[in-house]
Amino acid sequence: MSTSLVSVRLRVSKSIFAAILVLMSCVAAFSQQANSHPPQIWLSEPQSLSVNHVSALAAPLRTAPSRAAIAGGVSDPVATVTTGAANLGQPVSMSSADFDEDGVSDLVVGYKGAQGASIAIHRGNLDAFAPQSDASFQAIGRGEFPSPFVTDAQVIGVPLAPDFIVTGNFAGNGHKDIVVASRGGTQLYLLPGDGKGNFGVAQTVNLPAGVTAMASGEFGGGNGYDTLLVAISSSPRSAALAILRGTAHGFSSAAALPLNAPATAFAFGNLDGEPGYDAAILAGGQVFILHSASLMLEDTQLSSSASSVAVGSFVNDRVPGMQIALLNPNGSIFIAAHNDFDPRAYSLAELQSIRQSRLLRQPNPLLQAPSAASSGWKVVETISGVPFGNSAQPPLFFRTRISSNAGDDLMVLDSSSGQMALVAHPDVEAGAANFLPAQVTIRPYSDQAVDILPVRVNVDGRPGCYDAPAGSYILRQPV
Numbered sequence: 001m002s003t004s005l006v007s008v009r010l011r012v013s014k015s016i017f018a019a020i021l022v023l024m025s026c027v028a029a030f031s032q033q034a035n036s037h038p039p040q041i042w043l044s045e046p047q048s049l050s051v052n053h054v055s056a057l058a059a060p061l062r063t064a065p066s067r068a069a070i071a072g073g074v075s076d077p078v079a080t081v082t083t084g085a086a087n088l089g090q091p092v093s094m095s096s097a098d099f100d101e102d103g104v105s106d107l108v109v110g111y112k113g114a115q116g117a118s119i120a121i122h123r124g125n126l127d128a129f130a131p132q133s134d135a136s137f138q139a140i141g142r143g144e145f146p147s148p149f150v151t152d153a154q155v156i157g158v159p160l161a162p163d164f165i166v167t168g169n170f171a172g173n174g175h176k177d178i179v180v181a182s183r184g185g186t187q188l189y190l191l192p193g194d195g196k197g198n199f200g201v202a203q204t205v206n207l208p209a210g211v212t213a214m215a216s217g218e219f220g221g222g223n224g225y226d227t228l229l230v231a232i233s234s235s236p237r238s239a240a241l242a243i244l245r246g247t248a249h250g251f252s253s254a255a256a257l258p259l260n261a262p263a264t265a266f267a268f269g270n271l272d273g274e275p276g277y278d279a280a281i282l283a284g285g286q287v288f289i290l291h292s293a294s295l296m297l298e299d300t301q302l303s304s305s306a307s308s309v310a311v312g313s314f315v316n317d318r319v320p321g322m323q324i325a326l327l328n329p330n331g332s333i334f335i336a337a338h339n340d341f342d343p344r345a346y347s348l349a350e351l352q353s354i355r356q357s358r359l360l361r362q363p364n365p366l367l368q369a370p371s372a373a374s375s376g377w378k379v380v381e382t383i384s385g386v387p388f389g390n391s392a393q394p395p396l397f398f399r400t401r402i403s404s405n406a407g408d409d410l411m412v413l414d415s416s417s418g419q420m421a422l423v424a425h426p427d428v429e430a431g432a433a434n435f436l437p438a439q440v441t442i443r444p445y446s447d448q449a450v451d452i453l454p455v456r457v458n459v460d461g462r463p464g465c466y467d468a469p470a471g472s473y474i475l476r477q478p479v
Contacts, residue, residue: 189202219290332383405427
């Protein structure tokens with residue numbers, strides 16, 4: 001049965017446009033009433049992947065040309081041993097990138113066990129995101145989504161526990177690479193990708209102190225290469241942040257900044273209204289912002305006891321820039337915004353003015369630029385009622401889009417209390433003076449996840465999650 005697509009051009013008069021705005025206002029009002037009940041968590045129970053682990057030879061082991069990242073330089077890689085299709089041990093980390101450049105994201109999971117350390121690379125399944133047969137279409141119609149990955153997973157042995165895994169273009173070859181580090185270890189292990197799903201000459205980069213956290217994301221401007229942030233520490237009172245940038249010749253040190261305590265978490269987002277993404281860094285329970293334009297650290301003077309951090313657009317703000325969410329050990333969440341924070345929703349007349357400016361390709365006439373005189377951060381909302389157990393391991397805390405609301409959501413997965421929490425902000429009416437308080441939805445959670453990725457997992461455009469405990473994933477079902 002064929003389907004024809006008909007393109008229809010509509011000419012909307014100003015009176016019709018005004019009517020549409022009124023209708024939007026009515027829908028917003030209805031949405032506000034409907035949101036008096038907490039939103040549902042549209043995530044299925046964990047579904048295990050069907051995986052056939054296939055051993056793969058590690059990259060050739062020789063010294064590769066590279067710049068010294070920081071004091072210590074580059075050394076010969078340690079010989080690696082591949083791991084077969086047997087039990088790989090305990091998953092400890094994961095990351096995602098398109099290693100074979102087929103347009104579908106792949107997944108890399110780090111394992112450590114009695115047989116040694118390894119990483120498993122799961123290739124993305126095109127059929128899950130762009131159905132390739134009528135049978136796939138029929139299955140999806142029944143709610144039976146294809147696996148996001150093909151069955152065979154490439155296993156590569158690595159010489160260190162992969163407690164941290166990041167991906168990015170670091171080696172200068174124009175493709176996605178993998179960097180692995182162990183907690184407390186003093187080496188980075190780099191596997192450069194070739195864009196076809198293979199990995200070339202392995203490199204090790206020596207560090208002057210042990211790694212406490214590592215991340216790579218949309219930091220700074222897009223010059224074709226990625227930036228790696230590595231938190232290192234030799235003692236609780238001796239900590240630093242190493243900023244390593246990919247270049248045509250491999251890693252290059254951009255800066256090494258002292259920290260007041262070992263950093264434990266990173267989150268990326270536009271935090272100053274300037275071009276390029278910045279990094280929120282959690283160190284000693286305090287939040288610092290690494291500005292991408294200047295590579296300067298800003299002390300936000302926020303909570304001194306936070307255990308996790310996330311960055312997103314959680315509540316409405318007329319001034320450009322994202323907000324910072326902090327999870328505290330008592331289960332409370334702080335939403336912090338810059339001091340210019342303006343939560344007023346646009347009125348119908350203002351929305352019409354913005355729309356008219358876009359049609360004329362003019363800037364938003366109501367957009368407020370951040371003021372230099374009012375820099376700094378403040379807490380704009382405190383949210384309670386979030387589960388938090390007594391385990392030494394803090395809950396997994398991250399930004400996602402689970403609800404159907406306009407703003408970003410927050411999720412808390414706490415294995416010690418056996419609960420999952422969704423924190424969502426209801427939409428507000430046009431012209432509202434302030435945002436509505438967050439709503440917290442809680443349901444049981446039985447996984448023992450040590451890492452999680454909130455990403456798209458099937459043809460549905462909304463995100464699900466890849467869960468680290470046994471290579472399983474949580475799939476968000478369509479409404």
